Amino acid sequence: KAGVTQTPRYLIKTRGQQVTLSCSxxxxxxxxxxxxxxxxxxxxxxxxYFSETQRNKGNFPGRxxxxxxxxSRSEMNVSTLELxxxxxxxxxxxxxxxxxxxxxxxxxxxxxx
Amino acid sequence: xxxxKQNSPSLSVQEGRISILNCDxxxxxxxxxxxxxxxxxxxxxxxxSISSIKDKNEDGRFxxxxxxxxxxLSLHIVPSQPGDSAVYFCAASGGGSQGNLIFGKGTKLxxxx
Numbered sequence: 001k002a003g004v005t006q007t008p009r010y011l012i013k014t015r016g017q018q019v020t021l022s023c024s025x026x027x028x029x030x031x032x033x034x035x036x037x038x039x040x041x042x043x044x045x046x047x048x049y050f051s052e053t054q055r056n057k058g059n060f061p062g063r064x065x066x067x068x069x070x071x072s073r074s075e076m077n078v079s080t081l082e083l084x085x086x087x088x089x090x091x092x093x094x095x096x097x098x099x100x101x102x103x104x105x106x107x108x109x110x111x112x113x
Numbered sequence: 114x115x116x117x118k119q120n121s122p123s124l125s126v127q128e129g130r131i132s133i134l135n136c137d138x139x140x141x142x143x144x145x146x147x148x149x150x151x152x153x154x155x156x157x158x159x160x161x162s163i164s165s166i167k168d169k170n171e172d173g174r175f176x177x178x179x180x181x182x183x184x185x186l187s188l189h190i191v192p193s194q195p196g197d198s199a200v201y202f203c204a205a206s207g208g209g210s211q212g213n214l215i216f217g218k219g220t221k222l223x224x225x226x
Contacts, residue, residue, distance in 0.1 A: 004156070033214070042218035043157070043202065056213055090156050098213050099145060099206035104156030 002027065004093050004105035012111045018079040021108045025072050025093030031055075032074040033098045034066060037088040037107070046089075048098045049074050056098065078110075086112045116140045117205050119217035128226050132190040136203030136217055139184065143205040147214070148177060148188045151200045160201075161188070193224045 005024045013019050025032050033056075034046040045058035049068035066076040072093075078085055088109050092102035118137045126132045134148075144165040149157035163170040163177045163186070170177050176189045190197055203217040 006156075035216075040218065043204075043216040045213050045215070048213065058213075092156075101147060101159055101162060102214060103159060104149075106154075106156045109154075 004091060004103055006089075006091050006105035006108050008108060009106065010109045010111075012113065013081050014113050015081055015083060017081050018077065019081060019110060021076045021089055021091075021110075023074045023076070023091030023093075023105060025074070025091075026103055029093035029095055029103075030072050031094045031097050032068055032072060033092045033094075033102060034074070034076050035090040035092065036060075037090060038086075043090065045098075046076070050097065081112045083112050086110060115217075116143075117203055117215045117217040119201075119203055119220045121220050122218070123221045123223070125223045125225060126193045128195055128224055129192045132188075132193045132197065132222055132224065134188040134190075134201050134203075134220050134222065136186050136188075137184060138186075138205050140205070140207060140215075141184070142207035143215075145206045146177070146179060146186050147204045147206075148175075149202045149204065149216075150197075151202060151219070157202055190222075193222075195224050195226050198222055198224045 007022045031050045033048040035043040048056040052068045063079045068074045088107045090107045092104045094102045147162040148160040151157040161175045179186045200219040202219045204214045
């Protein structure tokens with residue numbers, strides 16, 4: 001089975017721009033979660049989608065949003081980028097929910113200048 | 114307030130010896146615990162998990178111990194190998210499959226030849 005894939009792998013944007021990241025989960029997995037990783041902060045939970053519905057949300061501003069499609073693929077959008085949004089964005093998939101074993105993609109490294 | 118804490122940011126161990134990584138949690142509702150390993154520029158890789166009904170789970174060189182009364186878990190790697198050098202994240206969830214995974218900030222393990 002193919003693993004979780006994320007595109008693009010690397011991205012450079014400037015402040016004020018917006019960005020869209022994509023995630024394809026493992027085949028058969030219906031839950032997709034997004035995380036932000038910054039140095040010293042570990043993995044911060046952004047949100048989780050299941051059956052095209054956002055089921056859980058972390059403590060991030062409304063500039064961070066996402067969606068899930070009928071094939072379980074998910075996108076994450078960040079609007080009005082700030083320097084502090086520079087991070088590794090990780091997507092993880094699991095069969096039915098984030099409380100079980102999640103499998104991570106390689107991440108998208110975002111640099112905001 | 115951190116619900117999952119990894120108090121040692123780094124650990125250095127000689128090849129062949131035991132590595133012990135520790136993790137403490139505060140939420141007594143957590144009932145599923147996982148360890149992930151992460152190499153630079155890659156997503157976290159699932160290592161081993163344990164449910165709260167057990168106090169030990171073993172998989173090859175990796176053993177996770179859970180002490181519910183102390184709200185403490187540990188990961189033992191025996192024998193340690195240079196390829197084990199990575200950042201290790203402890204994670205916990207409660208509330209079944211829909212409960213979020215809460216991650217610690219990670220411990221960087223260095224195994225010296």
